[in-house]
Amino acid sequence: MRRLTLVTGLALVALLVVAAVLSLGWTPHDPTLVQAGQRLQPPSWSHWLGTDRMGIDLVSRLMTGARSTLLVGVAAVLLAAAVGVPLGIWAGMSRGLAADLVLRAGDVLLALPALLLAILLVAARGGSAATVTIAIGVAAIPVFLRLANAATRGVMALDYIDAARMAGISRAAIARRHVLPNIAPLLGVQASASFSVAILAEAGLSYLGLGAPAGSPTWGRMMRDGQADLFLTPWPALIPGLAVALAVLGFNLLGDGLRDQLDPRLREWR
Amino acid sequence: MSIPTQPAEDESHPARPPSAGTAFNTTLRGLNVLQGLAKRALWFAGSLLAASGVIFLIVQTLPGDIAQATLGLNASPEALEAIRQRWGLDRPAIVRYLDWLAGLARGDLGSSYRSGQPVAQQILPGLAVTGWLVGLALPLAALAAVPLGAVAALWRRRFPGAVASGLSQVGMAVPVFFTGVLLVVVFAVELGWLPANGYTPLTGPDGDPAQWWRHLVLPVAVLVIAQASLLSRYVRSGLVEVMTEDYLRTARAVGWTRWGALRRHGTRNVALSVVTVLGLQAAALLVGAIIVEQVFQLPGLGSALLRAVAQRDLPVVQGIACLLVVAVLTISFLVDALYLVIDPRLRSKARR
Numbered sequence A: 001m002r003r004l005t006l007v008t009g010l011a012l013v014a015l016l017v018v019a020a021v022l023s024l025g026w027t028p029h030d031p032t033l034v035q036a037g038q039r040l041q042p043p044s045w046s047h048w049l050g051t052d053r054m055g056i057d058l059v060s061r062l063m064t065g066a067r068s069t070l071l072v073g074v075a076a077v078l079l080a081a082a083v084g085v086p087l088g089i090w091a092g093m094s095r096g097l098a099a100d101l102v103l104r105a106g107d108v109l110l111a112l113p114a115l116l117l118a119i120l121l122v123a124a125r126g127g128s129a130a131t132v133t134i135a136i137g138v139a140a141i142p143v144f145l146r147l148a149n150a151a152t153r154g155v156m157a158l159d160y161i162d163a164a165r166m167a168g169i170s171r172a173a174i175a176r177r178h179v180l181p182n183i184a185p186l187l188g189v190q191a192s193a194s195f196s197v198a199i200l201a202e203a204g205l206s207y208l209g210l211g212a213p214a215g216s217p218t219w220g221r222m223m224r225d226g227q228a229d230l231f232l233t234p235w236p237a238l239i240p241g242l243a244v245a246l247a248v249l250g251f252n253l254l255g256d257g258l259r260d261q262l263d264p265r266l267r268e269w270r
Numbered sequence B: 001m002s003i004p005t006q007p008a009e010d011e012s013h014p015a016r017p018p019s020a021g022t023a024f025n026t027t028l029r030g031l032n033v034l035q036g037l038a039k040r041a042l043w044f045a046g047s048l049l050a051a052s053g054v055i056f057l058i059v060q061t062l063p064g065d066i067a068q069a070t071l072g073l074n075a076s077p078e079a080l081e082a083i084r085q086r087w088g089l090d091r092p093a094i095v096r097y098l099d100w101l102a103g104l105a106r107g108d109l110g111s112s113y114r115s116g117q118p119v120a121q122q123i124l125p126g127l128a129v130t131g132w133l134v135g136l137a138l139p140l141a142a143l144a145a146v147p148l149g150a151v152a153a154l155w156r157r158r159f160p161g162a163v164a165s166g167l168s169q170v171g172m173a174v175p176v177f178f179t180g181v182l183l184v185v186v187f188a189v190e191l192g193w194l195p196a197n198g199y200t201p202l203t204g205p206d207g208d209p210a211q212w213w214r215h216l217v218l219p220v221a222v223l224v225i226a227q228a229s230l231l232s233r234y235v236r237s238g239l240v241e242v243m244t245e246d247y248l249r250t251a252r253a254v255g256w257t258r259w260g261a262l263r264r265h266g267t268r269n270v271a272l273s274v275v276t277v278l279g280l281q282a283a284a285l286l287v288g289a290i291i292v293e294q295v296f297q298l299p300g301l302g303s304a305l306l307r308a309v310a311q312r313d314l315p316v317v318q319g320i321a322c323l324l325v326v327a328v329l330t331i332s333f334l335v336d337a338l339y340l341v342i343d344p345r346l347r348s349k350a351r352r
Helices: A002-025 A058-094 A097-111 A114-125 A129-156 A159-166 A171-207 A219-227 A235-262 B022-059 B066-071 B077-087 B093-106 B119-154 B159-173 B176-190 B209-243 B246-253 B258-296 B301-310 B314-342 B344-349
Strands: none
Touching: A002 A058, A002 A235, A058 A097, A058 A129, A058 A171, A058 A219, A058 A235, A097 A129, A097 B022, A097 B314, A114 A129, A114 A171, A114 B022, A114 B258, A114 B301, A114 B314, A129 A171, A159 A171, A171 A219, A171 A235, A171 B176, A171 B258, A219 A235, A219 B176, A235 B159, A235 B176, B022 B093, B022 B314, B119 B159, B119 B209, B119 B258, B119 B301, B119 B314, B159 B209, B176 B209, B176 B258, B209 B258, B246 B258, B258 B301, B258 B314, B301 B314
């Protein structure tokens, strides 16, 4: 049962990655080819998932869309971790007034809903993949900041840290050699969970028309376009939404599975 | 939508001295709660100030000349200058910020660049729509989450538990716009039972309670599905935690039934999880509402915000963003306060 969670998660994530990588070289049809005669086709042998209102093959668009989903997700999580983790470790090790202030600032950021921050940022800088990435990444910083800080505090209370200190090892070296490897698994689990948040946020923003510009094949934008023809055929709106759901489910299950593997105490529970 | 990390579980139960002078202790505890509340109120005000600064900073860097965008490309330089002066755009940003802040303190959000109406008056109708949406979804989600989480916890190694857990996983992964469109396809397009989009106010000249209800069913259901899925996970881990506690075993040993012991000892624990997550999820719920409003074309705050962003109507953007942040902070303040009341362990901690 536990293994099943991990394996299902891995399989879904692998599917996403394979689709994205494959789309660089091959898609069943041209993902930009407009065919007026093929509008809103239901799923068939030549178009496995049907076509959209422009006659573009949905499988091909989905595969191309997987690229931007992954790219924005990876970049946003990396941004959040790159800022949040070092700050969190530093705050957890030093525990001064400055560290307190940093943590408080993180809490304030947490009060700004991610999508609101994204809407404001996108409005200020115009919709582009980069803006969306920055908005999602910035909104996720406090999560990594808090987690790294809490985990670091736990590690700092251990005896071997005292031993390392007494041996005269510098704080930076302690952080690198002892703290980071210890908290890395936790951060990995969080990264997996943050991926699904990022994917949902990216899809939500492009659904609202605030993401990458019109015409670019993001899953959210595909849903938005498909919704216009809902009374004719539901496929073009539902299929990209299903893709988002599967990707998010994949990263959620992967995160849960990893956590269970890491913490045998939790395995009993969940 | 953000998925919060697991609520911090306090595993150490600090040994408490046996209570001697009961009246004295009660007073002391009351003081602790008050002190804790005062501290949180201060924190609330500080966050609000910081958040207002962030909002102003982001909004004021919007590209393009606001005056030009409003009057069009053919406007004369004199007219542009006049409108800049009228809106105070010729003043330095810090002065404008302080001016806006002073207005906020008086409850004055400024006037819309587009319509000239006071911002507060302009966003009030939207506030009612979003308020109904979130206000109905929140309690219903909590109501739905408790049985779902309880089934998942009590039969956690058997079929019903697996089904309940699976449902909550799926509900969490599915984006709100997908649920929304799916419900529209089923209930509006196929069955034709409910309208696909739009809104009718409950009261007022155009008010019609029956139509109001019909227009809100699907949007509220979408939010409830998303929130209940997430909440039920916390109900489940809260209950499972209680079930592995020694005191529950003791309760069973002294003759309580499984249900009786859980009701007596589990309720508070689960209430804590639910309250915590509701607080953390307030932001997600409001943001979810923005998307749901788009799916169902409801004239709520989210729609007003998106429209104002597109029109570069800065006072309205700032006003709505601020309102949303105030709502989020207020909810988390209330949750913290409720926490102090529910959890006796935190009362002594409030002192620190």
